[in-house]
Amino acid sequence: MSEPSPAGEWLIFRGAGERHDGIGRLPAPPPWRDFRERDRDAETRRLGVHRSRAAAWRPGAEELEVVNAALYLRRPLLVTGAPGVGKSTLAHAVADELGLGAVLRWPVVSRTTLQDGLYRYDAIARLQDVQIAAHAPGGVGPGDPGSVESIGDYIRLGPLGTALLPSDKPRVLLIDELDKSDIDLPNDLLNVLEEGEFAIPELERVAHRLPDGVARVRAADGTRVDVRDGRVRCAEFPFVVLTSNQERDFPAALMRRCLHLELGRPDRERLAAFVRAHLGEDRAEAAADLVQRFMERSRTEMLAADQLLNAIHLTGQAPGLDRERLADLLVQRLDRPR
Structure with a gap:
C-alpha cells in the first residue's frame, strides 16, 4: 500500500478499501463536540452557547x-x-x-x-x-x-x-x-x-x-x-x-x-471575539485571513458563524493544505438555491 502524500496526511478515511488503524490518529474533538465528559451540561457543547462565548458576547x-x-x-x-x-x-x-x-x-x-x-x-x-x-x-x-x-x-x-x-x-x-x-x-x-x-x-x-x-x-x-x-x-x-x-x-x-x-450580521470585531472565545487568541490570529474571507462572502451570502468556527478548527488540524479551499468546502451558503 502506498504511503499518503504530505497533503493527505490529515485524512483518516482514505477510501482505498483496505483496513488500517488510522482512527488512532484522530485528534481530540472540538470543545463543542466533546461528548466524553458526560457530567458536563450538554449545553456547554453546543455551538453558540459555550460559556466562554457568552461571557465574550458584546x-x-x-x-x-x-x-x-x-x-x-x-x-x-x-x-x-x-x-x-x-x-x-x-x-x-x-x-x-x-x-x-x-x-x-x-x-x-x-x-x-x-x-x-x-x-x-x-x-x-x-x-x-x-x-x-x-x-x-x-x-x-x-x-x-x-x-x-x-x-x-x-x-x-x-x-x-x-x-x-x-x-x-x-x-x-x-x-x-x-x-x-x-x-x-x-x-x-x-x-x-x-x-x-x-x-x-x-x-x-x-x-x-x-x-x-x-x-x-x-x-x-x-x-x-x-x-x-x-x-x-x-x-x-x-x-x-x-x-x-x-x-x-x-x-x-x-x-x-x-x-x-x-440582530444583524456580526461585524469583524464580534466575529473575532467569537473565534477567540472558542479557540483562543493564537488560533484567532492565525485565522485572520479566513475571518476576512468570511466577512467578504457574508455581504452577499447567508453564512453562519459556527461554520467559520468549524473551518478554523479543521484547518488548524491539517497544516499544509489549501486552507481557503477547505474553508470554502465547509462554509457553504445557507441560502443556496435547491
Whole structure:
C-alpha cells in the first residue's frame, strides 16, 4: 500500500478499501463536540452557547437598551435574525453576567405543543408501577405508586413550567426557533406569558388530600420542587428569549406582549471575539485571513458563524493544505438555491 502524500496526511478515511488503524490518529474533538465528559451540561457543547462565548458576547448600544428594557418591564424578548448571528447566545450572556443559573432551553419543532413546555403527567408509567407493585412479594407497601402522595413522582415540569416556579431571582428561558412551531403555539403561549402562572389539573383534583396541598414533582433541570394546590405561579417573571430565523410572521397579539430585537450580521470585531472565545487568541490570529474571507462572502451570502468556527478548527488540524479551499468546502451558503 502506498504511503499518503504530505497533503493527505490529515485524512483518516482514505477510501482505498483496505483496513488500517488510522482512527488512532484522530485528534481530540472540538470543545463543542466533546461528548466524553458526560457530567458536563450538554449545553456547554453546543455551538453558540459555550460559556466562554457568552461571557465574550458584546452587544451594541441598541441591543443593550432593548435587553435591559425587557428586564425592567418583565416582558419576553423576541430576537430575530439569520442563523448564527448570536440569538441564543444572548440568553446565555444575560444568565452568565447576572448569575441567574443555567439557561432553561426549550427547542421548538413542528410538533411542539404548549403542554410540552409546561409539564407532562406519565399516567401509563404510574399504571405500570401499580401493576408491578401489586404482584411483588408481600404486595403493596410503603411508597405505593397508586397512593395520592406518589402522584408527583409521575409529573415532570417542562422548561416553561420550570421557569415559572417561584424564586427570588428570575430564571432565563430560551424558547429556541419559535418560527418552526405549529401555527397554534404562538397563540397558545399568550395567556401563560401574560399571567405568569398555570394549573396542573391532575394535582388540583387531589390537592385537598395532599399534606398541606403540596406535591413534590421533578423540574426540567432535574431538581425536585414543591407545587402547592396544583398551581405554578412565578414570583419573579423569567427573562424569556424567543428566537426566530424569520421563516414566518407571528400574530399581532404575541408581538404586542414582546419586545422585538433584530440582530444583524456580526461585524469583524464580534466575529473575532467569537473565534477567540472558542479557540483562543493564537488560533484567532492565525485565522485572520479566513475571518476576512468570511466577512467578504457574508455581504452577499447567508453564512453562519459556527461554520467559520468549524473551518478554523479543521484547518488548524491539517497544516499544509489549501486552507481557503477547505474553508470554502465547509462554509457553504445557507441560502443556496435547491
